[in-house]
Every structure is written in C-alpha cells, then in structure tokens.
Amino acid sequence: MAGRDLRALFSTNDRSLEAGEAFTNRQIQWEIVAAALTAHLRRTAEAGFDVEDMEAPRDNVLVFHGVGGIGKTTLSRKLEAALAGAEHRPAQWGEPTWAGERILPVRIDLARSAGTDFEQLVLTIRAALSALGRPLPAFDLALRRYWETQHPGEPLEEYLRRGGLAGRFGKAMPQQMQSAMADIAQTLLLPGTIGSAVGQVTGSLVRALRERRQTVRALAGCARLADLLETEPDLEALSFYPHLLAWELVQLPADKRVTPVILLDTFEDVGDRTHRDLERLIQRVVWLMPNCFFIVTGRSRLQWADPALQGQLDYTGPAAWPGLAVPASTVPAARAGAVRGRGRQVLVGDFSPEDCDDYLARRLSRDGQPLISSEIRQVITGRSHGLPLYLDLSVLRFLEIRRTRQPVPSDFDHDFGALIARTLSDLTPDERHVLRSVSLLDAFDLTLATAAAGLAHQAPAQRLIERPFVRENVFGLWPYHLHGLIRSTLRSADDATDDRWTDGDWQQAAERALAALGTQWTAAGGRNRMLLVGCLRQGLTLARDYRLELGWLADAAWAYVSDSVWEPIAPPARPGRTGGLETSADALVELLTALARRQREHRSVTASRLAAVTGSGLLPADLHEMGVYYLAKAHRDLGDSAASRHGMQLVADRGGRLAPAARRGLAHLARLAGDFPTAHATAQALGWAGRQHRVEGDILWPHGDMDRAAAAYAAARNQAEQHGVAGERATSQAQRAFAVAFTDPDTADDELHLAEQLLTGLDLRATNLTVRIAALVRDAGTPRGLEAARDLRAESHDAGITAAEAALELALAFHHAVLGEQDKVRAVTGRLRDLARTGDYAYYADIAHYMGGLPLPGPSAAHWLDGPEAVRARWQRLVHTRRARLRAGG
Missing domain, CATH: 1.20.960 (Mitochondrial Import Receptor Subunit Tom20; Chain A)
Known part of the structure; x- marks a missing residue:
C-alpha cells in the first residue's frame, strides 16, 4: 500500500471498508532504473568526467512513457520513495548496487494542474539541495540577483512558503543563500552594510574573477560564472544557472557528496510539438547537469535525439543523446507487465491478468478480505486490457452500484468515457480525427490510416503512431494497432468531448x-x-x-x-448481435466463415450453415452460386449424392465462374457411383479450370493403374504451380503420394515429404488426411502400418468426410492382404459395405476383394473402363509386389 485511496474513502459511508491505494509491483522498471543509475554513478566517478564539458554526449536521462492511465505517475512516486530509503522500497525490488552512495530524489510534477513553471522547477531543485546543510555560493548569488530583478519587493521566503517548497524541503534555503552572500562579501572585503546588496556584490565578484584575484580562487574554478553574472538576469539566463548547481555539487567534500535523481512527471504537459519553449528550458537543465540523473515519465517518447529538431531545442541528434536514439524493441513480459524499449526510452506496458486481479483484491477490503468478488474481478480484468486507469474507474463504479444493491459481474461489462478524454487530451484535432478513424481497423499503416481519415497528408497519422497507445508489430502485415481498451472504448463508450462523432x-x-x-x-x-x-x-x-x-x-x-x-x-462477433442474416455482408461473412471452418467442423455443420446462406437470398447471383457449389460438395462428402448432383448441375448449367468446378463435381459423383466411362468422358472436357488431370488420376487409381495415376497427379500439381494455386498444388501432390505409396515405398517417402512441405501454412483437412493415409499405405505389411489407423478412423468420421473413411479402409485392406490375413480383409469389406449404404463407394469393397484374392459375392458394383478382371489383376499385382519386397528385406 502506498497510502489511502481518498476517492474511494469518500465514496461510501461504510467505515469498515478499507480503501487502500494499491501499488502493483513494477519490478522490471525498477531493475531498469537501478541499472541505469548504477551506470550513471560509475560514469560520473571516472577520472575523466568533467561537469563543465559542454560537448560530451549526455546519457543522464531515462524515459518511461506510456498510454494515459497506465500508472506512470504512481511509478514515479514509488521510485521517489524507493530512492529515498530502503524502508520505502518494496522487498521484491531487491537491493540496489550503489550501497554507500548518497542519492537525493527530487520529484517534480509538470502537470498543468500542478501549476509548475520553470522558475519553480529550478527553485525545487535548489530547495531539495538545502538538505546538504551548506550554501552553494555560485548558484545562490546568481539566483539572488535574478530574484531581485524579476521579483522586486517579493521576499523569496514568502514565495517558497506559498508554493509549498518551504513545507516540503524546510526553510534553510533562504538562510543558506544569505550566508553565501555574506561569505562572498567578506571574501571581497566589502563593508558589511552592503553585504546584502546583490548588485554591488555581483559587480565586485565579476571584477575579481576577471582580474583573477587570489581571494576568489574558490569561485574562479567555475569558468563560466563571470559570464553568467554579467548576463541580464532574465528567464533565459535562469535556464543556464543549473550549470552552477552542477559545478557546486562537484566541489562538495567527499562526506557531503550527493547524486540528485530528478523525477520529471507528466512531461506531456510541458508543451506540444509546435510550442517547445518550456521543453527547451528543461532540456537545457538536463544537459547542464550531467552529474544529476533524470527520470522522465510521460505519454510520449522524448524526441531529443531527432536531428530534425535542431533550432527548436539546443541539443539534438543521436550524437548528443545516444541512449534516446536507440530504436524500440521488446523486453519479455514479467508479472509486473510488459515493458518495451532499449537504451533509455522504455514503454511502460499493461498489467498482466494476475496483477490486475491482485490490484483489485487489495484496493477494497474488509477484515483483510477482498470486497470485490473473484467473479467481478475476472470480468474487470478481462475488459481492462491491463490498463490501471480502467481498474481505478471500475473500483469507483463498484462503490457507486453498492450504494443501492450488491454489484454483479454483468455490471462491469462497461466502457468508461473518461478514458476517451484522457486519450484525446493532448492530441491535435487532426490527430483525434485519425485516431477515431483507425479505431475501426484491427491494424493499419500510414497510408491506410491517412485514407481512412480522408486526409490529404500523412503528417497527423505519422504523429499519431508515435503515441504510446499505438502499438507496433514490425512483423505484421500492417505494423500498427491501437491499444485494445482504447480502441474498444473509442468505438462504444459515450463520447462527451467537444468534437465527438x-x-x-x-x-x-x-x-x-x-x-x-x-x-x-x-x-x-x-x-x-x-x-x-x-x-x-x-x-x-x-x-x-x-x-x-x-x-x-x-x-x-x-x-x-x-x-x-x-x-x-x-471477423469477431458484433457486440449486441443476436444472430441471423440481415445484409449481403452478413451473408458473405457467413459464407466464407463456413468454407474456412469446414476444415475443422463436421461436414453436416458446414452443410447446415451453407443452406442458411443460400436460402437467405441476400447474396448477388455469382456469390449465391458459390454457396450452392460448396453446399453440393458438403453433400457429396456426407454421402448425399442426389442433393450434391442437383447442386452441381445447377451451377454447371448457369455457366458462371464455378461451372468448370461443378462439372468436375459431376465427374466425381459419376466416379463415386462406379460409372467410370461417364466420369472419364466428362473429364476430357474439363481442362485446367475443371482440374482435368487430377480428375483423371482419381479415375485411374481405383483401377490399380498407379503409374498413370501418379503421372496425372504430377501434371495436375505442375499446372497448379504454374497458375499459383497453392491449395490445388498441395492436393494434387498428396494424391500423387497416395498413388506412389502402393507401388514404391521408398519413392513415396520423398513424395510425402514434398506434400507435407506444400501443406505448410495451408488449412486443408481432407488433404492432410490423404497424406496420413498415404503414409499408412507406404507402411503396409509392417508392424508400424496400423499404429495410426485408429486415430485416423476417428478423425475422418468426426470430419464427416466419407472419402477419407473409405480410403482408410482400403489402405487397411491392402495391409492385411499383403500379410495374407484374409479374415481381416473380409472385416474391412464389411465396413466398406456399411460406408456404401447410399450406393457410392460400393466398388471399394470390390477392390478389397481383389486385393485379398477373394471372390466377389455378385457382379462388380462398378462399370470399369477395361473390365473387372483387368482391375483385379492390377490390384493383386500390387499386393504380390509388396510381399516380395518385404520378403527380400525391402
């Protein structure tokens, strides 16, 4: 716990409720701070380190940036406390490596609501250094001169008290400054009565420094002090005075040495990309104090390493800020949440689901037990996408609902408009327009974002992608996408902004x-x-x-x-949609979804979905034919040849894009019925569009003519490769492997390997089954031949692909025939007859009889191209050849 959650405390009358301000562990961020600060201390301790070197690159700044509400301010506060002393550091953060070094954390909130201006920033740093217990004469004199010029008649003590600095750091600073003035006056042998007259002291000191008097040798070591004291004491001069502070810190005796760690929070409120006046002054402070370490937290990366900013800022480019120029990359996620970034620009990531749950459990409690139930915590966590601000808003919603009734999980399926205001607050109107436009897209690039916004120039989109709520995946088709919660909230929450859509x-x-x-x-x-x-x-x-x-x-x-x-x-389901087809887009989504999912669903499910699409009448004519054709294919796979033939004939007669495929389907149906002459005659007119070579292979292999079938499949594969049709190429190669597996197991190894390669990245369930059945045929007659059969049978049945079931049984018949197991061949023929109940695939049982050398119980079920005896002879030859091979040890 980091304190009391006052908002929650004042949202309820329940005094038994414990409202704690939970801090979820950010261990990775602490480790980054510890490593960077350790490197900084090592560098400033080197003999060659010179605080007055104005040309050396700076590596004294670390940036944590992230989307609004991600917990940057909480992190900044926790880092301040942890650096102040071990008693404030979470135990899991571990001991730092700078034991013995004195660290002085100074946190400055730059939020507009905090009212921090540049004067106050400089005074805050000096007031914090009052803890050293000694004046810093070079800086104190310059500051006193500035104050009396810019704030005549206003005591510095009163300003510090009114601004809260006196209460925060004590009242020692004005006394230390007065002591510095007196010491300098005494050194210059000025009368005590004018010791407080800053103008006279300054003039005398400058002359003494120019004349290199021994009396001021302590201050003469600061090479630029005289120049600063001679400059008009305005805001521009004040921004250079921190150099004097840096120099004074180096002059401290060893027992007084301290390294200030200055935490600048809410940096996004410093200005925008057009108005960088305050940013220029603050950057100057960072540059002029190389022995101090700065931790910046804000919504955006610092652009100081961008050479294009030369002229807007004093120190720019990768040579000046090497750590800020390193491109972003990914650091592995930990329990504390993911962090991205190398060098000194770190994107603070979202909480993990475990951290979200832990956070919610500890925010509200009674008698040590979480007040928010685990079911509600689970819903909030899922909706939050790991954004702490969403968790905070959900806690307040929980308390609000609890006033009248007990909250339930459904109460938190909710978007908060406040997230929109936080996200849009520092965007330009054009950036807001682009942001809303790209919230319609899962991912985008600059061109797509600009076109979606209807803008003629890319600059707003370019600026937007640099924001922390835009995530980058360099390997994605489109590299950018919005933070999930920001996107969903923009699209669904009530938008109360002035420029809402x-x-x-x-x-x-x-x-x-x-x-x-x-x-x-x-x-x-x-x-x-x-x-x-x-x-x-x-x-x-x-x-x-x-x-x-x-x-x-x-x-x-x-x-x-x-x-x-x-x-x-x-696409994902539409929120609030109960189902049903209402538009042509609905119907096309359902059509393509059904076609893709048939690789993972039973064909009966596919048929049902396609029947609904074709029956809706919502699709244009050509897409309607697509639905009819694939519905006919599903019917064929299910063994409903009559329905399949009706659909195929309908598509073929209309002469549309799928007419050749439908004629191929009719050829397949003739083949499945055993009418090979009709199938063969139909195939001759199919050409490439109707996949003629593959259909010819499908006709030849049941005849046992494996060499000609394999050649036909090779021709089909090569044609598909020439036309760039990956799925057809893989299917033809799988069929070729199946045919070759009967004749030459060694060659089949290579064919199967090629088929597996061609299937990589494709989702073709039936073809995958063909490859695995082909492997079974290759291994026929060996002990491993039956290892995969049981799983294959279950998979083929679950898929509702009758062709795969029949081919599997045929492979098993071949295996048993090679081993001379005629009883098992008979068992296979029984299963094949069961599969042929509708009349299709009946000749598969005949082929099993031919393999096993068994007589047919009646006339052949097929009209073979060259008669049943020729077919019997070829299948028996395949069996005898495999037996001989196995006897020879092949």
Missing part, C-alpha cells in the same frame, strides 16, 4: 476505411495472399457492422476461394 461520421469513416482496404488489395494486383486475407478480414467486419455495399469484397471473396487455402477469415 455522430453516427453519420462513423458511417462515413467506415466507408472510407473499406475503400482504402480495397485500394491496397487492388494495387497489389492479387499477388499477395496475406494482404488478401488481411483486407478481407478487416473489410468484412466493416461491411457487416456498418451495413455497407460489398463492392471489392465480392472479387476478393472469389480470389480467396480460388487458391483453396482456407485461412480462418471470420
């Missing part, structure tokens, strides 16, 4: 964002599959949520389907 504004922004995504995809010329999928995912969400026309999404949907890759495409 109307529903119409959001609608127009969604239209711009959708058009911008389409422009990016079109510009790529359809060659970038990752971009296609990314644009579809974001575009479908926008079109669905804002009821937009499909536009380019229709062509993108066709491009997505054409590759047969089936990456997950479903």
Whole structure:
C-alpha cells in the first residue's frame, strides 16, 4: 500500500471498508532504473568526467512513457520513495548496487494542474539541495540577483512558503543563500552594510574573477560564472544557472557528496510539438547537469535525439543523446507487465491478468478480505486490457452500484468515457480525427490510416503512431494497432468531448476505411495472399457492422476461394448481435466463415450453415452460386449424392465462374457411383479450370493403374504451380503420394515429404488426411502400418468426410492382404459395405476383394473402363509386389 485511496474513502459511508491505494509491483522498471543509475554513478566517478564539458554526449536521462492511465505517475512516486530509503522500497525490488552512495530524489510534477513553471522547477531543485546543510555560493548569488530583478519587493521566503517548497524541503534555503552572500562579501572585503546588496556584490565578484584575484580562487574554478553574472538576469539566463548547481555539487567534500535523481512527471504537459519553449528550458537543465540523473515519465517518447529538431531545442541528434536514439524493441513480459524499449526510452506496458486481479483484491477490503468478488474481478480484468486507469474507474463504479444493491459481474461489462478524454487530451484535432478513424481497423499503416481519415497528408497519422497507445508489430502485415481498451472504448463508450462523432461520421469513416482496404488489395494486383486475407478480414467486419455495399469484397471473396487455402477469415462477433442474416455482408461473412471452418467442423455443420446462406437470398447471383457449389460438395462428402448432383448441375448449367468446378463435381459423383466411362468422358472436357488431370488420376487409381495415376497427379500439381494455386498444388501432390505409396515405398517417402512441405501454412483437412493415409499405405505389411489407423478412423468420421473413411479402409485392406490375413480383409469389406449404404463407394469393397484374392459375392458394383478382371489383376499385382519386397528385406 502506498497510502489511502481518498476517492474511494469518500465514496461510501461504510467505515469498515478499507480503501487502500494499491501499488502493483513494477519490478522490471525498477531493475531498469537501478541499472541505469548504477551506470550513471560509475560514469560520473571516472577520472575523466568533467561537469563543465559542454560537448560530451549526455546519457543522464531515462524515459518511461506510456498510454494515459497506465500508472506512470504512481511509478514515479514509488521510485521517489524507493530512492529515498530502503524502508520505502518494496522487498521484491531487491537491493540496489550503489550501497554507500548518497542519492537525493527530487520529484517534480509538470502537470498543468500542478501549476509548475520553470522558475519553480529550478527553485525545487535548489530547495531539495538545502538538505546538504551548506550554501552553494555560485548558484545562490546568481539566483539572488535574478530574484531581485524579476521579483522586486517579493521576499523569496514568502514565495517558497506559498508554493509549498518551504513545507516540503524546510526553510534553510533562504538562510543558506544569505550566508553565501555574506561569505562572498567578506571574501571581497566589502563593508558589511552592503553585504546584502546583490548588485554591488555581483559587480565586485565579476571584477575579481576577471582580474583573477587570489581571494576568489574558490569561485574562479567555475569558468563560466563571470559570464553568467554579467548576463541580464532574465528567464533565459535562469535556464543556464543549473550549470552552477552542477559545478557546486562537484566541489562538495567527499562526506557531503550527493547524486540528485530528478523525477520529471507528466512531461506531456510541458508543451506540444509546435510550442517547445518550456521543453527547451528543461532540456537545457538536463544537459547542464550531467552529474544529476533524470527520470522522465510521460505519454510520449522524448524526441531529443531527432536531428530534425535542431533550432527548436539546443541539443539534438543521436550524437548528443545516444541512449534516446536507440530504436524500440521488446523486453519479455514479467508479472509486473510488459515493458518495451532499449537504451533509455522504455514503454511502460499493461498489467498482466494476475496483477490486475491482485490490484483489485487489495484496493477494497474488509477484515483483510477482498470486497470485490473473484467473479467481478475476472470480468474487470478481462475488459481492462491491463490498463490501471480502467481498474481505478471500475473500483469507483463498484462503490457507486453498492450504494443501492450488491454489484454483479454483468455490471462491469462497461466502457468508461473518461478514458476517451484522457486519450484525446493532448492530441491535435487532426490527430483525434485519425485516431477515431483507425479505431475501426484491427491494424493499419500510414497510408491506410491517412485514407481512412480522408486526409490529404500523412503528417497527423505519422504523429499519431508515435503515441504510446499505438502499438507496433514490425512483423505484421500492417505494423500498427491501437491499444485494445482504447480502441474498444473509442468505438462504444459515450463520447462527451467537444468534437465527438455522430453516427453519420462513423458511417462515413467506415466507408472510407473499406475503400482504402480495397485500394491496397487492388494495387497489389492479387499477388499477395496475406494482404488478401488481411483486407478481407478487416473489410468484412466493416461491411457487416456498418451495413455497407460489398463492392471489392465480392472479387476478393472469389480470389480467396480460388487458391483453396482456407485461412480462418471470420471477423469477431458484433457486440449486441443476436444472430441471423440481415445484409449481403452478413451473408458473405457467413459464407466464407463456413468454407474456412469446414476444415475443422463436421461436414453436416458446414452443410447446415451453407443452406442458411443460400436460402437467405441476400447474396448477388455469382456469390449465391458459390454457396450452392460448396453446399453440393458438403453433400457429396456426407454421402448425399442426389442433393450434391442437383447442386452441381445447377451451377454447371448457369455457366458462371464455378461451372468448370461443378462439372468436375459431376465427374466425381459419376466416379463415386462406379460409372467410370461417364466420369472419364466428362473429364476430357474439363481442362485446367475443371482440374482435368487430377480428375483423371482419381479415375485411374481405383483401377490399380498407379503409374498413370501418379503421372496425372504430377501434371495436375505442375499446372497448379504454374497458375499459383497453392491449395490445388498441395492436393494434387498428396494424391500423387497416395498413388506412389502402393507401388514404391521408398519413392513415396520423398513424395510425402514434398506434400507435407506444400501443406505448410495451408488449412486443408481432407488433404492432410490423404497424406496420413498415404503414409499408412507406404507402411503396409509392417508392424508400424496400423499404429495410426485408429486415430485416423476417428478423425475422418468426426470430419464427416466419407472419402477419407473409405480410403482408410482400403489402405487397411491392402495391409492385411499383403500379410495374407484374409479374415481381416473380409472385416474391412464389411465396413466398406456399411460406408456404401447410399450406393457410392460400393466398388471399394470390390477392390478389397481383389486385393485379398477373394471372390466377389455378385457382379462388380462398378462399370470399369477395361473390365473387372483387368482391375483385379492390377490390384493383386500390387499386393504380390509388396510381399516380395518385404520378403527380400525391402
């Protein structure tokens, strides 16, 4: 606990409630501070360190930046306390490595509400140094001269008292300054009556310094003192006086040595990127005090290492601030939350879920037990995305609801408008406009953000991405995304800001964002599959949520389907949506989702979803045909050939984009029914669009003609590679591996390896099953041949893919036939007959009989291209060849 939570305390009449100001451990940040301060102490202790060197690079500043409400001020306060003494440091932070060194923390709040100006900043640092118990004559004289010029008639003592510095640091500073004046006057042999006349003392001292009198040799060591005392004592001069403080610190005797650690909090309130007057003065203080260590906390990174700021600030560029120029990277997350950054710019990350729960449990308690239930804590944690400000607001909401009733978890499925105000407070109008626009997008780049905002220039978007609530993933398709809580709040919470958007504004922004995504995809010329999928995912969400026309999404949907890759495409569920299809975008989302998910769902689920889409009448004609075609495919996989044939014929007759595929589907249906002459005749007219070579392979392998089938599949694979269709290439190669596995296990190893490579990154469930069944065929006749069969049978059944179930049983029949296990072959034929109840796949049982050398119970179920005896002979030859190979030790 870091103190009492007064807001919570004054929100309830329950005096038994303990409202503590919880501080969640930020151990990683402490470790960064400890390491940086240790390095600073080591550097300032080196013999070559010179506090008056104005050209050496500075590495005496550490920056913690992060989104508003992330806990930077709490961290700053805790660091101040921890540096002040071990009794204030959390035990888990560990002992620092600077034992024996005297550290003096000085925290200065730069928030506008604190009213801190530059004068007060300088006086705060000097007042803190009054703890040394001695005057700092060079600085004190310069400051006294400045004060009497700029504040005539106003006692410094009264100013310090009124500003709270006297109460915070004691009243020693004015006395020390007066003592310094008297000592200098005595050194200069001035009459005591004018010892307090700062003008005369200053003039005499400057002359003495210019004349290099021995009497002022102590102050003569400060090479720039005379110049500062001769300069007009205005605010600009005051900003250089900290150099005198730095020099005075070096003159202290060893037993008085101290290293000030100056914590500058709420740095975002110093100014903006146009008005840097105060920032220039503060940066000058940091530069002129290289023996002091500065810890800056604010919303944004310091830009001091940017050469483009030359002229706005005195000291700029990577040579001046090497630690501030190091690009950001990721530091592993710890229990305290993730931290990003190398060098001296550190992004303070969100709390982990464990820390959020711990924080909420300790904020409100009674008799040592958490007042907020674990169920409510879980909801708040999930909604918070790890942002401490959200936790604080939820605690106050808990107390507010508790006045009238007991809070329940559903009360905290809630967004807070206050988060918007905190986020927008220091943004320009253009930056606010871009921020709201990109909140519609999961991820974005500069071009996409600018187009979504409808701006003609990228500068606002460029400035926005440098804000801490914009996260970067350098490996992402679009590198930038908003902090999850900020994004959800912007889109859903009541926005009470002056420039809040109307529903119409959001609608127009969604239209711009959708058009911008389409422009990016079109510009790529359809060659970038990752971009296609990314644009579809974001575009479908926008079109669905804002009821937009499909536009380019229709062509993108066709491009997505054409590759047969089936990456997950479903956008997240729309908040508050109860289900049902209302618009064409809803129907397209459901269509593509069903097609992608069929790789992980039973085909009956796929059929049900596609039936709902095709029955809705919401899709344009060509996309409606897509739904009909894939519904027919699902029916075929389920063994409903009549329904499948009806759908395929419908699509084929309309002559649309999928007509060749539908004719291929009709050829497959003829093959499954055992009508090979019809299937073969149909295949001859399919061409590449209808995947003719693969269909020919599918017809040849049931005939036992594995060499010709493998050649046909190779031709299909090569055609797919020429056309850049990854899914077809992988499917054809898997089928080739299946055919080769019957004839040459050694060659099948290479074919299977290639198939697995081609499947990498693809989501093709049926093809994956084919590869695994092919491996089973390769191993037929060996003990390992049956190891995977049980899992394969369950997987094929769960998928609802009858073709895979039948092919698996055929592989098992081959295995048992090679071993001469005719009883087991008969068992397989029984299972194959069960699979053929609808009439399809009936000839699979015939093939099993041929393998096992068993007589058929009746006429063959198939119309073979060259008669059943030729087929029997080829299958028996495959079995005999494998037996001979195994006997020979192959």
